[in-house]
Amino acid sequence: MAKGEHISMSVVRRLPRYYRFLYDLKENGIVRISSKELSQRMGLTASQIRQDLNCFGGFGQQGYGYIVEQLYNEIGRILGVDVLTPTILLGAGNMGRAVANHMVFEQRGIKLVGIFDNSPRIIGQRIRGLEILPTERIDDVCIENKVEAAILCIPREASSDMVERLIALGVRGFWNFSHFDISLHHPDVLVENVHLGDSLMTLSYKLNQKTE
Amino acid sequence: MAKGEHISMSVVRRLPRYYRFLYDLKENGIVRISSKELSQRMGLTASQIRQDLNCFGGFGQQGYGYIVEQLYNEIGRILGVDVLTPTILLGAGNMGRAVANHMVFEQRGIKLVGIFDNSPRIIGQRIRGLEILPTERIDDVCIENKVEAAILCIPREASSDMVERLIALGVRGFWNFSHFDISLHHPDVLVENVHLGDSLMTLSYKLNQKTE
DNA sequence: TAGATTGTTAATCGATTAACAATC
DNA sequence: TAGATTGTTAATCGATTAACAATC
Numbered sequence: 001m002a003k004g005e006h007i008s009m010s011v012v013r014r015l016p017r018y019y020r021f022l023y024d025l026k027e028n029g030i031v032r033i034s035s036k037e038l039s040q041r042m043g044l045t046a047s048q049i050r051q052d053l054n055c056f057g058g059f060g061q062q063g064y065g066y067i068v069e070q071l072y073n074e075i076g077r078i079l080g081v082d083v084l085t086p087t088i089l090l091g092a093g094n095m096g097r098a099v100a101n102h103m104v105f106e107q108r109g110i111k112l113v114g115i116f117d118n119s120p121r122i123i124g125q126r127i128r129g130l131e132i133l134p135t136e137r138i139d140d141v142c143i144e145n146k147v148e149a150a151i152l153c154i155p156r157e158a159s160s161d162m163v164e165r166l167i168a169l170g171v172r173g174f175w176n177f178s179h180f181d182i183s184l185h186h187p188d189v190l191v192e193n194v195h196l197g198d199s200l201m202t203l204s205y206k207l208n209q210k211t212e
Numbered sequence: 213m214a215k216g217e218h219i220s221m222s223v224v225r226r227l228p229r230y231y232r233f234l235y236d237l238k239e240n241g242i243v244r245i246s247s248k249e250l251s252q253r254m255g256l257t258a259s260q261i262r263q264d265l266n267c268f269g270g271f272g273q274q275g276y277g278y279i280v281e282q283l284y285n286e287i288g289r290i291l292g293v294d295v296l297t298p299t300i301l302l303g304a305g306n307m308g309r310a311v312a313n314h315m316v317f318e319q320r321g322i323k324l325v326g327i328f329d330n331s332p333r334i335i336g337q338r339i340r341g342l343e344i345l346p347t348e349r350i351d352d353v354c355i356e357n358k359v360e361a362a363i364l365c366i367p368r369e370a371s372s373d374m375v376e377r378l379i380a381l382g383v384r385g386f387w388n389f390s391h392f393d394i395s396l397h398h399p400d401v402l403v404e405n406v407h408l409g410d411s412l413m414t415l416s417y418k419l420n421q422k423t424e
Numbered sequence: 425t426a427g428a429t430t431g432t433t434a435a436t437c438g439a440t441t442a443a444c445a446a447t448c
Numbered sequence: 449t450a451g452a453t454t455g456t457t458a459a460t461c462g463a464t465t466a467a468c469a470a471t472c
Contacts, residue, residue, distance in 0.1 A: 010439065012417055016410035020391060034453060043396050046453095047441050054455060062454040063448040079413045080420030098310030099408070108409060109416030149419060173419045175412060179232060184255050192415035194408065196311070197320060198228035200387060201291045203404035204321030205224055207361060207385045208292030222463065246429060258429095259465050266431060274430040275472040 007055050014052060015075055017042070022072040034065035084111040085173070087149040088141060090162060092117040092125070092132050095177055096153035100127045110149065114141040142169040149173040149190075156180045163189075219267050226264060227287055229254070234284040246277035296323040297385070299361040300353060302374060304329040304337070304344045307389055308365035312339045322361065326353040354381040361385040361402075368392045375401075 021042055025033060035053075039046040053059055053066070059074050060066045076082060087110045089100055096115070105112050115132045117123060125132050133141070141147065150171045152159060159180030166174075173190035174182055182191045233254055237245060247265075251258040265271055265278070271286055272278045288294060299322045301312055308327070317324050327344045329335060337344050345353070353359065362383045364371060371392030378386075385402035386394055394403045 008439075013410070013414060015417070016407070016413040019413070020410075036453080043393075045441060047443090048439090050454065050456090051440075058455065060454050061448060062446070063452045065453065078417070080416040081413065083416075083420055085416065085419050094310040094313040098306040101306040103408060103412065105412070108412045109419070110412060149415065173415055175415050181255075190415065190418040192411055192418065194406075194411055195228070196315060196406065198225070198232075199404055199406055200315065200317075200320045200322060201228040201231070201293065202225060203361065203385055203387050203402065204292040204295075204297065205227070205290070206402040206404065207297050208295055208321070220463075248429080257465060259467090260463090262430065262432090263464075270431065272430050273472060274470070275428045277429065 011052050011055055014044075015079055018049075018052070019072065019075045019079065022068055022075065025068045026072055030068055032065050033068055033071075035060070037065075079109065081107060081109040083109055085109060085149050086111050086113045086145045086147045087151060087175075088112070088114040088116065088138070088145075088147050089151040089153065090116050090135075090138075090166075091153035091155075092119075092122050092127070093153065096151075097127060099151060099153060099177070100130075113145040113147060114138075116141075138165070139169060142166070142171070147171060149175065151175040151177070152180070152182075153177045160185070223264050223267055226256075227291055230261075230264075231284065231287045231291065234280055234287065237280045238284055242280055244277050245280055245283075247272070249277075291321065293319060293321040295321055297321060297361050298323050298325045298357045298359045299363060299387075300324070300326040300328065300350070300357075300359050301363040301365065302328050302347075302350075302378075303365035303367075304331075304334050304339070305365065308363075309339060311363060311365060311389070312342075325357040325359060326350075328353075350377070351381060354378070354383070359383060361387065363387045363389070364392070364394075365389045372397070 021038065035046040035049040039049050050060070053071070056074070056078055059071050084106065087105070089096055089112060092100070092115055096117070100112065100115055112130065115127055115130050116135050116138055117132050118135055123132050123134050147169070148171060150166050152162070152174055154162060156179045159178045163174070163180065163182055163186065167186060167189065174192070176182055176191055176193045177196070179195065179197070182189060233250065247258040247261040251261050262272070265283070268286065268290055271283050296318065299317070301308055301324060304312065304327055308329070312324065312327055324342065327339055327342050328347050328350055329344050330347055335344050335346050359381070360383060362378050364374070364386055366374060368391045371390045375386070375392065375394055375398065379398060379401065386404070388394055388403055388405045389408070391407065391409070394401060
C-alpha cells in the first residue's frame with residue numbers, strides 16, 4: 001500500500017493538519033470529499049493535496065473523491081498514532097507540567113510512562129495519575145518500560161548529560177523544548193524541536209515588518 | 213542598510229537560531245567569526261549563512277569575517293526584539309500559565325500587559341506580578357495599553373469569537389496555541405502558530421519510520 | 425603583497441502548481 | 449455514456465549550494 005519512496009518533511013508536517021480537518025469533517029457526518037473541496041476549506045491547492053496523499057498510495061477514487069473516514073484512518077496510521085511509544089518526561093517545571101497536563105498523548109502515538117524532576121518540592125506530586133519521581137529513578141523506569149522517547153523540559157545546561165544518559169538507555173527520539181541542540185551532537189537520533197522563544201521572535205519580526 | 217527586498221520565511225525562521233549562537237559566542241568572549249566557522253558550529257553550509265545575512269545588507273568584512281557582537285545586535289534589530297509590542301495572554305490554564313511563567317518576553321520584543329481567564333477559581337491569582345483578570349476587562353486593558361498582539365491559550369471553541377473581538381480592538385498579531393485556524397478567516401492578520409499536537413505527531417511519525 | 429573571506433552570481437536541487445490522460 | 453475527479457507527468461517557482469570575482 002505504501003509507495004516505499006522517501007517522504008519529504010514538508011509533506012509530513014502537513015499531515016497532522018489534514019488529520020484535524022478530516023476529523024472535523026467526520027464529526028460533521030461528511031462522508032466524501034474531493035481534493036478541490038478540501039483545498040478550499042484548508043487554504044491549499046487541490047494539486048498539493050493530491051500530490052501529498054499520493055506519496056502514500058492512492059486513497060481516492062477517480063470521479064468520486066476521497067472517503068473521509070478512510071482517509072482519516074490512513075493518515076493516522078501513517079503518522080503512527082496507533083502505535084504507542086513508551087515515553088518519559090524530564091522536568092516538571094512550568095513547561096513540563098503544562099505539557100503533561102495539556103497534551104492528549106494517547107491519540108498521538110505516545111504513552112507517557114514516567115515524569116522526573118530534581119526538585120524535592122515537586123517530587124511526589126502527581127500529574128494525571130503519574131507520580132513525579134526523582135531523576136535517580138530514570139534508569140529503572142526506562143528499562144522496565146522499554147522507553148524509546150523522551151520529552152525534554154529541562155534547562156539547556158542539564159540537557160547535554162541527560163541526553164547522553166537517555167541514549168545509553170535506549171531512547172532514540174526526543175521532543176525537545178530545551179535550547180540544547182541534540183541533532184548537532186547526535187545526528188542519528190530523532191528530534192522534534194519546540195523552540196517557543198524562536199517562535200515568539202518570529203512573531204515579533206512579523207509585527208515589526210507590517211509597520212514599515 | 214536594509215535591502216528592501218522581500219525576505220522569505222525560510223530565512224526569517226533561521227534568524228532566532230543565529231541569534232542564540234551569536235549570543236553564546238559573545239558570552240564566550242569570541243569577537244570575530246567567519247561564515248565557515250559558524251557553519252561548522254551550527255551544522256549549516258557557509259554559503260547559506262552568507263546568503264541569509266546578505267538579505268539584510270553586508271554585515272561582514274571581506275577577508276576577515278563577521279564581528280560577533282555587531283552581528284548579534286543587527287539580527288536582534290531585524291527580529292524586532294528592541295521594540296516591545298504590548299500583548300495580552302488569553303487563557304490561564306496549564307498552557308497559558310506555563311507560557312506566562314516560562315517565557316522571557318522582554319528579550320523577544322513582547323511586553324505582557326494583561327492575562328485573562330473565565331474561571332473564577334483562577335481570576336485574582338498573580339503570575340509574574342500580573343493579576344489574572346476576568347475576560348470582561350479585555351476591552352479596558354487593550355484600549356489603555358494600545359495592545360497589538362495576543363497569545364491565544366484558550367480552547368478552539370472559544371477562539372473564533374475571541375479573535376473577532378480582539379481584531380476589533382486593534383490586535384493585529386496572534387501567537388496561537390489553539391487549533392483555531394486564524395489565517396483562514398483573517399488572511400490579513402499576522403499569525404504565528406504553535407501546534408504542539410502536530411509537533412508531537414511528527415515525532416510519532418519519525419519514531420515509526422526508522423523502525424521499518 | 426598574499427591570504428582569507430565576503431558578497432553575489434550561476435547551477436542545482438527540491439517543492440509547488442498546472443495540465444491532462446486514466447478511470448470511476 | 450457523460451461528468452467528475454483522481455493519479456501522475458511536466459512546468460514553474462523558490463530555496464539551497466557551488467563558484468568566484470571583489471576586496472579587506
